[in-house]
Amino acid sequence: MNQTLKLLTILFAALVISCGGKQENKKEGFSYEKKEATEKVTKKAETISASKRVDLSNKGIGPISSLNLPAEIDKTMAAHGADVYKKMCAACHRTDKKFIGPAPTGILERRTPEWIMNIILNPEEMTQKDPLAKELLIEFNGSPMANQNLSEEDARAVLEYFRTLN
Amino acid sequence: MKITMKNLLKLIIATLVVLVAFTSCNNSNSSTSGALSSNVAERVYVPPGQHDSHYAFISGGYSGNVTVYGLPSGRMFKEIPVFSQFPTSGYGYSEETKPLLNTSYGFIPWDDAHHPDISQTNGEIDGRYIFVNGNNTPRIAKIDLLTFETTEIIEIPNSAGNHSSSYVTDNTEYVVAGTRFAVPVPQKDMAIKDYKGNFKGTLSFIKVDSEDGGMEIKFQILMPGFDYDKAHPGRGKSHGWFFFTTYNTEEASTLLEVNASQNDKDFVAAVNWKMIEEYVNNGGGKMMPTNYAHNVYDESTHTATSTMKKEVRVIDPSEVPGALYFLPMPKSPHGCDVDPTGEYIVGSGKLSANVTVHSFTKMLDAIKNEKFSGDAYGIPILNFEDVLAGAVEQPGLGPLHTEFDDRGNAYTTFFISSEVVKWKLGTWEVLDRQPTFYSVGHLTIAGGNSRKPDGKYMFAMNKITKDRYLPTGPELEHSAQLYDISGDKMELLLDFPTHGEPHYAAAMRADIIKERSKKIYKLEENNHAYVAKTDDDVKVVRNGNEVHISMTTIRSHFSPDNIEGIRVGDKVYFHVTNLEQDFDVPHGFAIIGQNTSELLIMPGQTKTSVWEPKQVGVWPFYCTDFCSALHQEMQGYVRVSAANANTPLKWSLGEDIE
Numbered sequence: 001m002n003q004t005l006k007l008l009t010i011l012f013a014a015l016v017i018s019c020g021g022k023q024e025n026k027k028e029g030f031s032y033e034k035k036e037a038t039e040k041v042t043k044k045a046e047t048i049s050a051s052k053r054v055d056l057s058n059k060g061i062g063p064i065s066s067l068n069l070p071a072e073i074d075k076t077m078a079a080h081g082a083d084v085y086k087k088m089c090a091a092c093h094r095t096d097k098k099f100i101g102p103a104p105t106g107i108l109e110r111r112t113p114e115w116i117m118n119i120i121l122n123p124e125e126m127t128q129k130d131p132l133a134k135e136l137l138i139e140f141n142g143s144p145m146a147n148q149n150l151s152e153e154d155a156r157a158v159l160e161y162f163r164t165l166n
Numbered sequence: 167m168k169i170t171m172k173n174l175l176k177l178i179i180a181t182l183v184v185l186v187a188f189t190s191c192n193n194s195n196s197s198t199s200g201a202l203s204s205n206v207a208e209r210v211y212v213p214p215g216q217h218d219s220h221y222a223f224i225s226g227g228y229s230g231n232v233t234v235y236g237l238p239s240g241r242m243f244k245e246i247p248v249f250s251q252f253p254t255s256g257y258g259y260s261e262e263t264k265p266l267l268n269t270s271y272g273f274i275p276w277d278d279a280h281h282p283d284i285s286q287t288n289g290e291i292d293g294r295y296i297f298v299n300g301n302n303t304p305r306i307a308k309i310d311l312l313t314f315e316t317t318e319i320i321e322i323p324n325s326a327g328n329h330s331s332s333y334v335t336d337n338t339e340y341v342v343a344g345t346r347f348a349v350p351v352p353q354k355d356m357a358i359k360d361y362k363g364n365f366k367g368t369l370s371f372i373k374v375d376s377e378d379g380g381m382e383i384k385f386q387i388l389m390p391g392f393d394y395d396k397a398h399p400g401r402g403k404s405h406g407w408f409f410f411t412t413y414n415t416e417e418a419s420t421l422l423e424v425n426a427s428q429n430d431k432d433f434v435a436a437v438n439w440k441m442i443e444e445y446v447n448n449g450g451g452k453m454m455p456t457n458y459a460h461n462v463y464d465e466s467t468h469t470a471t472s473t474m475k476k477e478v479r480v481i482d483p484s485e486v487p488g489a490l491y492f493l494p495m496p497k498s499p500h501g502c503d504v505d506p507t508g509e510y511i512v513g514s515g516k517l518s519a520n521v522t523v524h525s526f527t528k529m530l531d532a533i534k535n536e537k538f539s540g541d542a543y544g545i546p547i548l549n550f551e552d553v554l555a556g557a558v559e560q561p562g563l564g565p566l567h568t569e570f571d572d573r574g575n576a577y578t579t580f581f582i583s584s585e586v587v588k589w590k591l592g593t594w595e596v597l598d599r600q601p602t603f604y605s606v607g608h609l610t611i612a613g614g615n616s617r618k619p620d621g622k623y624m625f626a627m628n629k630i631t632k633d634r635y636l637p638t639g640p641e642l643e644h645s646a647q648l649y650d651i652s653g654d655k656m657e658l659l660l661d662f663p664t665h666g667e668p669h670y671a672a673a674m675r676a677d678i679i680k681e682r683s684k685k686i687y688k689l690e691e692n693n694h695a696y697v698a699k700t701d702d703d704v705k706v707v708r709n710g711n712e713v714h715i716s717m718t719t720i721r722s723h724f725s726p727d728n729i730e731g732i733r734v735g736d737k738v739y740f741h742v743t744n745l746e747q748d749f750d751v752p753h754g755f756a757i758i759g760q761n762t763s764e765l766l767i768m769p770g771q772t773k774t775s776v777w778e779p780k781q782v783g784v785w786p787f788y789c790t791d792f793c794s795a796l797h798q799e800m801q802g803y804v805r806v807s808a809a810n811a812n813t814p815l816k817w818s819l820g821e822d823i824e
Contacts, residue, residue, distance in 0.1 A: 086700050086701075086702075087689065087690070087699055087700055088689075088745075088747065090700060090701055091700075091701070091718060091720040091725065091745050092720060092721075099820065100722075100723065141795075141796060142794075142795040142796060143721065143722060143794070143795070143796050144721055144794055144795070146720060146721055146746055146747075146748060146751070147747070147748040148746070148747040148748065149686070149747045149748060
C-alpha cells in the first residue's frame with residue numbers, strides 16, 4: 001500500500017514537471033518564429049511588388065481549379081465582359097492606370113486564368129489565404145477587393161475581356 | 167447592568183429566531199435558485215454564431231416602430247421604422263421615404279404602433295407580411311418580410327384612434343381597421359354633448375391583393391357610436407366572420423372611467439364580412455367623398471409615392487340584414503380572441519370577475535332561431551345565455567387578452583393581478599398561474615391567434631418595469647418575459663427589455679422566412695430616377711437653383727468626391743447609389759450642416775438627401791458607416807460660392823478640378 005502511494009506520488013510529480021517544462025519551451029519557440037516572419041515580409045516587399053510579380057503557377061483558392069483558354073478570343077464573350085466590367089469593376093479598376101486596385105491590362109502575363117477568376121469570385125478567402133492576394137491587399141492600402149457576386153459566366157466573360165487589353 | 171432570568175431567556179430566544187431565519191433562508195435560496203438557474207440558462211442560451219428558433223416582432227407603441235427579436239435568447243436584431251422617422255437609416259428623412267409618412271393632415275413624423283399581425287394562408291402564418299396599425303392618425307402599414315422594410319401605408323378615413331386593428335383573415339383576404347373613438351361621420355362642427363345617437367364608429371375592411379400585397383379599402387361599415395377596442399377574425403369553421411369588442415355602449419363623451427362602466431354588459435360585434443363583400447361586389451354601399459393618403463414604396467425605383475384618394479365606400483348595416491349581430495359581453499371587454507378551431511370567442515371583460523366565452527355554433531343557432539333580446543340602432547342583440555359556451559370563474563383581476571396553444575389550452579393575461587393564467591377550453595378549469603413583473607398587457611404565442619399555434623414559448627409584455635433591471639433614472643424601457651409553455655406548468659425563463667411600449671407582438675418559427683430574407687438589392691434592377699450605376703452615369707446637373715448630384719459609393723470612396731460650382735441658396739440633392747453587391751456592406755452619407763438625417767444605403771440601393779448650403783466655403787461630406795479599413799478616408803468636399811458667383815459646375819474623382 002505504502003509502496004503504491006510512493007509510486008503514484010513520483011508519477012504525479014513527474015507529470016507536473018514535464019508539463020511545466022513543455023510550456024516554457026513552447027513560449028520561446030513561438031516568439032522566436034514570429035520575429036523571423038516579420039523580417040521576411042519586409043524584405044520581400046522591398047524586392048518586387050506583388051502587383052508586378054509574375055506567378056504563372058498559382059491558381060488561387062476558389063471555385064475554379066482548372067481552365068483551358070482557347071487560342072482564339074471569343075469576341076462576343078469579351079464584349080459582354082467589357083459591359084460587366086464597366087458596371088461591376090470600374091468603380092475601383094481602371095484599364096489604363098493603377099486606381100483603387102491594380103489595372104487589369106496585361107494581367108494574363110502575370111497570373112493564371114484560374115487565379116483571376118478566383119479573385120473575382122472568392123475575394124474574401126483569397127485575401128485571407130492566398131499569399132499573393134494577401135500581399136496585394138497590403139500593397140493597395142488594405143482596400144478590400146469587393147465581392148460583387150458575379151456569376152461564373154460573367155466572371156469568365158470579364159476574363160475574356162482582359163485578354164483583349166494589351 | 168442587571169441581567170434578570172427573564173431578560174436572559176428573551177435574549178436566547180431572540181438569538182435562536184434570528185439564527186433559524188438566516189440558515190433556513192440561506193438553504194432555500196441556494197438550493198432552488200442554483201439548480202433552477204443553471205437549467206433555465208441552458209434553455210435560453212443561444213451560443214455565439216448560432217441562430218434563435220423563433221422571430222418575435224414587437225410593436226413599439228409610442229415609438230411608432232416595430233422591433234425584431236430572437237427567441238429564446240431575447241436578443242434584438244433590428245428596429246423596423248414604420249410610422250416614425252428613423253435617423254439611423256434616414257427613413258422618413260430621405261426624399262424616397264418621406265412620402266410614406268404623408269397623410270391628409272400633411273407629413274406626420276410619428277404614430278402609436280399597436281398590433282402587428284403576420285399574413286396567413288389557410289389560417290397558418292405564411293411570413294410574407296406584417297401589418298401594423300397607427301392609432302393616433304389612423305393608418306395601417308405593411309412590412310415586407312423579404313426586406314424587413316415598410317413598403318405601404320394606407321390612411322383610414324372616418325376613423326379616430328385606430329385601435330381594433332390590424333388583424334388578418336385566414337387567407338389574408340382582409341386586414342381590418344376598427345375605430346376606437348366614435349366621431350361625426352363625415353366630420354362636422356357640432357356640440358360634443360350631442361354625441362349620443364349622432365356619432366358613428368367605422369369598421370374598415372382593407373382588401374389585400376393576393377399577388378403583390380397591395381392594400382385598398384374595400385368598404386367601411388358605419389356602426390353605432392360605441393368605442394371599438396379589439397378584434398379577431400373567425401378561424402376555420404367561423405372563417406367569413408369577424409368579431410370586435412365594444413365598450414362605452416353608454417355613448418358617454420366625458421369622464422369615461424365612470425360613465426363608460428355603467429352597463430352590466432357591452433357587446434361583441436359579429437360581422438359576416440363575406441355577406442357584406444358579396445353585397446359590395448354586386449354594387450352595394452355608397453361612395454362617400456373623403457380624403458386620405460395611400461402611400462406605396464416601389465422596390466424597383468427605391469422610391470415611395472403618395473396618392474390622395476377622394477372617396478370611400480360606406481355600408482349602412484340596415485342595408486345588409488343578417489350581416490351584423492351583437493353578442494352581450496360583461497363589463498367593458500378588451501380582448502376578443504377566437505380559438506384555433508374557430509368555435510370559441512373569448513371575451514375579457516376588464517371589470518368582470520370572469521372570463522366569458524361564447525360559442526360560434528350557438529351563435530349561428532341563436533341567429534337562425536331569432537333568439538334576440540333587443541336591438542341597438544337596428545342591429546339585433548342575441549340573448550346572452552343562448553350564445554354562452556361557458557366562463558372561467560374568477561381566474562384573476564382585470565382580464566385583458568388571450569392566446570392559445572396547440573393542445574386545447576388558453577392563456578389569459580390579467581393586468582390588475584399581474585399574472586398569466588392557463589386554462590382549458592371546454593372545461594374552463596384553471597390549470598396554472600404565473601406572476602408577471604409587472605402589470606402585463608398582451609401576451610404572444612407563435613401563431614397563437616391562428617389555426618396552428620406553436621406551443622413552445624409564450625411571452626408576456628409588461629407595462630411596468632420598476633426594479634427588474636439596473637435603474638436608468640425615472641424613464642425605463644418596458645420589459646417582456648419569456649415562458650416555456652410546453653409542459654403542464656408555465657416556466658419563467660427570461661426577462662428582456664423592449665423598446666418603447668411593447669404593445670403587442672407577433673411571433674413565428676424562424677425557418678418559415680429566414681432562407682428567403684433578401685441580402686442585397688440587385689444593381690441591374692435599380693430603376694431610381696437618379697441612379698448612377700457606372701462612372702458614365704455620375705453627374706452633377708443644375709436646374710435653376712436645384713442641383714442634382716448622381717453619386718456612387720463603393721469601398722472606400724465617393725464618385726465624385728470633389729464638387730465645385732454650388733452656390734449659397736441652392737437646393738442640392740445628393741442621390742447616392744451604393745455599388746456594392748455583397749451582403750452587409752452598406753455605406754452612409756452625411757454632409758456638414760444638413761438639416762436632416764444621414765442616409766444609410768444598402769448594396770444596390772439609391773437614397774437621396776437634400777442639402778441647402780447657407781455659407782460660402784469648402785464643406786466636407788463623409789461615409790457614416792464603418793465600411794472598411796479605409797472608411798476614415800471615405801470623404802469628399804463641396805465648394806460653395808456666393809449666390810451671384812460664376813464658379814463653373816465641375817466634379818471629379820482622383821484628380822484635381824481644373
